Amino acid sequence: MEILDSVLHGFQIVLQPANLFYCFLGCLVGTLVGVLPGLGAPAAIALLLPGTFHMSPVSATIMLAGIYYGSMYGGSTTSILVNIPGETASVVTCLDGYKMARQGRAGPALGISAFGSFIAGTIGVFILVFLSPPLANLAIKFGPPEYFSLMILGLTILTFLTKGSMVKGLIMACLGLILGSIGTDAISGMYRFTFNQLILYDGIGLVPVTMGLFGVSEVLLQIEEGVKREIFQTSFKGLLPTFKDWMDCKWAMLRGTLIGFFLGILPGGGAVVASFASYGLEKKLSKHPEKFGTGVIEAVAGPESANNAGSTGAFIPLLTLGLPSNVATAILLGAFMIYGLQPGPLLIKNHPDVFWGVISSMYLGNVMLLILNLPLIGIWVKFLKIPYAILFPFILLFSLIGVYSLNNSVAEIVIMAGCGILGYLMKKFDYEGAPLILAMVLGPMMENALRQSLMISRGSFLIFFTRPISLILFGTAIILLLLPLLGKFRRKITMAAG
């Protein structure tokens, strides 16, 4: 009953006209950035962040959260119609969604992805409501060693799941930790790697780095390659999936929701991993796995449900532990701190308005997104028809305004340009940006937790292995790190034997 009262209290907050408007605005912007390739949710959140400073923290967080989960809805539109994912989490939707569009079934593909997202988003919010309070209570028991182990696990999971080389992921994580250590040391107050530059005293901002690594670098790559988009011409009548479509998809959606949500909870998990995991599982369980990749509707429904549930699940570590699980939630964490809120176990107690207001706004946000994404699909397709030659200067302009307006600093524009080059080269050399960003965000928190743990244990690293929760978290991280080595070892033995 206490939870029900809290949810009702949340609805009282979100149903205030101003909050309702900001929830709608967040969903609208989220859908737009999801539809437009090259401008993802992190960039959009960073862009609108300075504009939220004069809002109440509740309204601001409702809007920024709306952008985040709203982008998951919009991302599928480009995947299905243009074969270019609007969001990384919709990459896997291209495989079957675009094939469906080419077979004249763009309507059902768009429809099932919107319905799947809605169902997953709504179920995800339900689980979030019931899981957050007990997890927040558990998190109160966390001390510095547990926090440090959890952050190590988060970084390990992310590097383990990055495509390509895990070693490259680890190098990126190290680079992120180094970048995160620039600025004033929180414990001793000493300047580190600042080279007497005033702009570096507070550390390198997350927003210019994120905008550069993800936004600017994507524009540079697309301009270099001269991308020509072929939008599939089709009518959008028949967006409602048939009864057979629903029957084919019901379990895929449910499985996608559960996988997505629980992978979203893990630091380093989130929507991208969830969508790939769902696709893999559906293919494995399917009676006709050979048809995957040729336009199978459950291959659209599962991953789209998973990425939405994943984005909802990602709010659990953010709200209950104060730990971001991906780039977008990392920027949200920064936003919380700017508003004077400390996400973590005490948020639910100290700021129930924000906690329950944001969660309740997700129910309404999902309904708004369904309306925005189904009847208004024609409008979003018109945005897709804007030539990239016209679109890219606007993406760059919004990034520039977003970066400058945060601290009114020209130096941050130069940092963004520098990170744009870095991100561009990283993509050329097959390095992932996500571990770098997560490590950069977690770096200062990790360092504090590590140093405090060592002070408590008087210099003994055994403290991470003598406390049960810490042992489990650290042990899992070590197993994940060793898994690739074990795989190689097993292959060598098999080759030697046979």
Place this chain on the structure above:
Amino acid sequence: MKRLDQKSSFFWMIVSAITVFLSSKLPFGTFANPGAGFLPFLVGVLMFLFSLILFVQSFSKGEGMVKTLLAKGGTGRVLLILLSLILYGLFLETLGFILMTFLLMGFLLLAIGKVRRSLVIFLSLVSSLGCYGVFQLWLNVQLPKGIFNF
């Protein structure tokens, strides 16, 4: 990929060596009371080790798909965009948001996008004035006015 991995791992080895060198100048402290240089030093060492592993691994890799690092004709466009971003940053506070945004948008649309001139002027005007209206007047974001005071 083999050569690219060798080059990139070598680059990261240099970065990590510089990190170790710089952090060695900061107080390391003791294990019981770690100083400001403790974590950066350890991370620098770890990064060096990972780079070394990547370097060694790259020798066991086949050449695989040959990947072109730079697309033909595209490099110039990439450099022009980067240059325009840096120039925008350098002159933003002197010339002001509206004028610099007009110039930047005009340049990007005309030189990179090859959009027709009438549309370039229209879009540059709309974007500079529109963004000023939305961000400065509506969202209260402080945008620089420059020496012309607009």
